[in-house]
Amino acid sequence: MSDQTHVPAGHDLAPGEEEQHSVGTRILGYVVGLALALLLTATSFFIAGTDLVWQPSIPVALIVLAIAQMGVHLVFFLHITTGPDNTNNVLALAFGLLVVFLVVGGTVWIMAHLNANMPPMDQIMRMQ
Amino acid sequence: MLGKLDWSAIPFDQPIPLVAGAMVLVAILGVLTWVVVKGHLPYLWSEWITSVDHKRIGVMYILLASVMLLRGGSDAIMMRIQQAVAYQSQGYLPPEHYNQIFSAHGTIMIFFVAMPFVIGLMNLVVPLQLGVRDVAFPTLNSVGFWLTATGALLVNVSLVVGEFARTGWLAFPPLSELSYSPGVGVDYYAWSLQISGVGTLVAGINLVTTVLKLRTKGMNYLRMPMFCWTTLASNLLIVAAFPILTATLAMLLLDRYLGFHFFTNEAGGNVMMFMNLIWAWGHPEVYILVLPAFGVFSEVVSTFSGKALFGYRSMVLATMAICVISFMVWLHHFFTMGAGPDVNAIFGIASMIIAVPTGVKIYNWLFTMYGGRIRFATPMLWSVGFMVTFIIGGLTGVLVAVPPADFMLHNSMFLVAHFHNVIIGGVLFGAFAGFEYWFPKAFGFRLDERWGKAAFWFTFLGFYVTFMPLYIAGMLGMTRRMQHYDVAAWRPWMIVAAVGMAVLTIGVICQIMQLVISIRNREALRDRTGDPWDGRSLEWATSSPPPVFNFAFNPDVRGEDAYWEMKAHARQQSFEHEELEYQDIEMPRNSPTGFVCAFFAAIMGFALIWHIWWMVILGGIGAFATFVVFAWRDHDEYVIPAEEVARIDRINIEERRSLVSMAGAV
Numbered sequence: 001m002s003d004q005t006h007v008p009a010g011h012d013l014a015p016g017e018e019e020q021h022s023v024g025t026r027i028l029g030y031v032v033g034l035a036l037a038l039l040l041t042a043t044s045f046f047i048a049g050t051d052l053v054w055q056p057s058i059p060v061a062l063i064v065l066a067i068a069q070m071g072v073h074l075v076f077f078l079h080i081t082t083g084p085d086n087t088n089n090v091l092a093l094a095f096g097l098l099v100v101f102l103v104v105g106g107t108v109w110i111m112a113h114l115n116a117n118m119p120p121m122d123q124i125m126r127m128q
Numbered sequence: 129m130l131g132k133l134d135w136s137a138i139p140f141d142q143p144i145p146l147v148a149g150a151m152v153l154v155a156i157l158g159v160l161t162w163v164v165v166k167g168h169l170p171y172l173w174s175e176w177i178t179s180v181d182h183k184r185i186g187v188m189y190i191l192l193a194s195v196m197l198l199r200g201g202s203d204a205i206m207m208r209i210q211q212a213v214a215y216q217s218q219g220y221l222p223p224e225h226y227n228q229i230f231s232a233h234g235t236i237m238i239f240f241v242a243m244p245f246v247i248g249l250m251n252l253v254v255p256l257q258l259g260v261r262d263v264a265f266p267t268l269n270s271v272g273f274w275l276t277a278t279g280a281l282l283v284n285v286s287l288v289v290g291e292f293a294r295t296g297w298l299a300f301p302p303l304s305e306l307s308y309s310p311g312v313g314v315d316y317y318a319w320s321l322q323i324s325g326v327g328t329l330v331a332g333i334n335l336v337t338t339v340l341k342l343r344t345k346g347m348n349y350l351r352m353p354m355f356c357w358t359t360l361a362s363n364l365l366i367v368a369a370f371p372i373l374t375a376t377l378a379m380l381l382l383d384r385y386l387g388f389h390f391f392t393n394e395a396g397g398n399v400m401m402f403m404n405l406i407w408a409w410g411h412p413e414v415y416i417l418v419l420p421a422f423g424v425f426s427e428v429v430s431t432f433s434g435k436a437l438f439g440y441r442s443m444v445l446a447t448m449a450i451c452v453i454s455f456m457v458w459l460h461h462f463f464t465m466g467a468g469p470d471v472n473a474i475f476g477i478a479s480m481i482i483a484v485p486t487g488v489k490i491y492n493w494l495f496t497m498y499g500g501r502i503r504f505a506t507p508m509l510w511s512v513g514f515m516v517t518f519i520i521g522g523l524t525g526v527l528v529a530v531p532p533a534d535f536m537l538h539n540s541m542f543l544v545a546h547f548h549n550v551i552i553g554g555v556l557f558g559a560f561a562g563f564e565y566w567f568p569k570a571f572g573f574r575l576d577e578r579w580g581k582a583a584f585w586f587t588f589l590g591f592y593v594t595f596m597p598l599y600i601a602g603m604l605g606m607t608r609r610m611q612h613y614d615v616a617a618w619r620p621w622m623i624v625a626a627v628g629m630a631v632l633t634i635g636v637i638c639q640i641m642q643l644v645i646s647i648r649n650r651e652a653l654r655d656r657t658g659d660p661w662d663g664r665s666l667e668w669a670t671s672s673p674p675p676v677f678n679f680a681f682n683p684d685v686r687g688e689d690a691y692w693e694m695k696a697h698a699r700q701q702s703f704e705h706e707e708l709e710y711q712d713i714e715m716p717r718n719s720p721t722g723f724v725c726a727f728f729a730a731i732m733g734f735a736l737i738w739h740i741w742w743m744v745i746l747g748g749i750g751a752f753a754t755f756v757v758f759a760w761r762d763h764d765e766y767v768i769p770a771e772e773v774a775r776i777d778r779i780n781i782e783e784r785r786s787l788v789s790m791a792g793a794v
Binding site for chain 1: 340341364368372398400401404405408452455456458459465466467468471
């Protein structure tokens with residue numbers, strides 16, 4: 001919180017700390033991010049209800065838009081860049097994604113197996 | 129007005145918790161009276177309770193863990209006696225009380241002994257090893273500690289007001305749902321873990337940031353002491369895994385408070401989802417506990433062998449491998465619950481693979497000792513004891529990682545013996561090794577070696593006499609959590625285990641005696657050099673106890689084993705006598721935020737447990753207001769003037785000079 005004084009100047013930046021950008025550039029960045037986020041949100045709502053595109057492609061399109069939305073948030077609001085100062089943030093993001101993938105993927109796999117192997121009693125009855 | 133709370137909550141008909149609670153209350157009141165009468169209260173308030181100094185917070189964590197170890201240990205003694213006498217009889221503990229004891233024992237030992245102990249050690253040592261003045265978020269650190277203490281307080285309140293969970297330490301539904309556990313026991317369990325879980329998460333974020341962002345000049349990742357690496361891995365796991373616990377318990381609480389059906393048998397709830405989620409947290413948790421212990425052993429083995437750690441880079445790799453693989457094995461806790469053979473096989477193989485990096489570590493420690501000049505001081509005894517014991521625990525772990533074997537051994541006493549083997553042999557031995565090793569750093573005097581060695585041998589032997597019989601009882605088919613039993617073949621092993629428990633108790637008494645004797649003889653045991661063990665990392669480069677700013681100058685690190693190289697350098701050229709230019713140092717001001725926040729959290733937790741809604745709102749507003757006041761404060765730092773820094777540092781340099789000249793004379 002207050003201990004950035006120990007870090008030699010120009011060495012490393014705390015998460016979310018910006019270097020040498022003026023207020024104007026920063027505000028511009030946020031405005032662009034907000035515009036993109038709004039655009040993507042509006043597109044999602046539009047696609048969900050439209051009959052202009054091939055219907056089965058709608059879920060795929062929504063997933064793509066959702067991922068793009070996450071990207072916009074990461075770049076414009078959470079300041080994930082490819083800059084050398086950002087290695088920690090990128091690694092943290094990668095670790096987070098890996099854990100989410102392992103836990104969610106593993107859970108889906110395990111629960112599907114449990115459901116297949118041990119259905120509730122009424123389902124067993126119906127199968128007979 | 130008071131929700132579910134009335135006089136029937138206090139168990140007047142049960143003498144054991146009542147007497148125990150009364151004794152604890154008398155002890156607390158006694159200590160409080162002594163503190164107030166002797167006029168120590170202002171000192172305690174300004175130097176400890178509101179302290180944001182990472183060393184003080186670390187010490188308080190370890191104190192909390194030690195006190196709770198006595199509570200959890202008492203539960204263990206009661207269980208061992210019960211199983212020794214309850215052959216074809218009811219024993220002396222009625223079932224509802226026995227079930228509370230084993231649930232409280234597990235909950236306390238994991239969340240309020242092992243966790244605070246390792247977090248305390250990390251807090252105390254990591255900034256010193258990194259060569260910096262504090263952790264990344266000092267006040268948040270204090271908040272984390274006090275929230276953990278709040279959780280511990282709520283668990284202990286359940287002893288005399290109401291009851292504790294009877295569900296086992298992970299409160300599996302449907303038993304923990306409202307229909308089967310209508311009392312407040314599960315609520316005590318869940319809310320105390322939610323509150324202390326926030327504290328743990330805060331500590332985790334703080335320590336990750338500290339290791340990543342605050343390192344002294346030249347301290348590359350690959351020059352960090354091993355303990356810093358294991359701290360990083362362990363706290364990454366905290367940040368990744370504890371939200372799963374919080375979410376799972378939140379869903380259980382929604383079931384219990386608002387009639388949701390996440391884990392119920394009815395209305396589409398899925399009990400298995402709870403097992404899945406709780407173990408997705410629970411298995412990383414095992415490594416959160418044991419990785420810092422591995423770090424302690426790395427430091428201790430290297431120091432007391434007088435050699436650099438063997439295979440440092442393989443050690444780093446092994447640590448980070450464990451960090452990732454620990455998220456791929458959680459199903460092995462419920463092999464028997466119906467997943468198919470391919471799921472079981474994959475998770476079984478992953479569970480065996482995770483033993484590989486651990487094996488790498490064991491070999492590295494052995495090769496560090498090989499050819500070294502080994503000093504068997506108390507920390508080293510704990511480390512060698514750990515290696516022997518942990519290998520046995522690890523091997524039985526690989527055994528139960530084989531699904532067909534697990535089908536035989538699941539929920540048996542064999543499993544109980546296995547996880548005590550790794551948690552006592554790994555985490556607790558590691559905590560004691562760290563305690564003995566860093567105590568002189570924290571307080572400026574050594575611990576008595578004779579009592580320390582006695583404590584080690586009694587604990588070591590007591591562990592084997594207690595838990596080896598449990599392996600055998602498990603092989604003979606005894607399941608865990610039995611309040612009484614009728615099988616004659618189990619009886620002798622239960623009696624042996626009770627005898628072992630007595631030996632373990634002697635070990636604990638020796639440890640307490642060691643502390644008392646050492647404090648009494650502190651002048652004779654005083655260490656003025658700051659480096660009593662001939663250490664290798666930077667924590668030994670400053671005085672003991674370190675000044676509040678740790679280092680007058682941030683050390684300049686030029687390689688692994690930073691302090692060892694500095695010492696070699698100094699011996700060759702003797703100390704430079706140039707006049708050093710001291711500068712003012714800014715340090716964070718003490719803040720009661722943590723304590724006040726935890727006070728309101730305690731009120732809120734208690735009110736939530738008893739459904740006293742007005743008090744919930746009061747506590748919530750109080751905790752929130754505390755944060756607002758903290759966020760809007762103006763002065764968050766104070767300045768230690770350069771003269772003061774110089775005065776403190778010169779004393780340290782003088783002591784060190786005389787040490788070096790004495791070493792030269794010999």
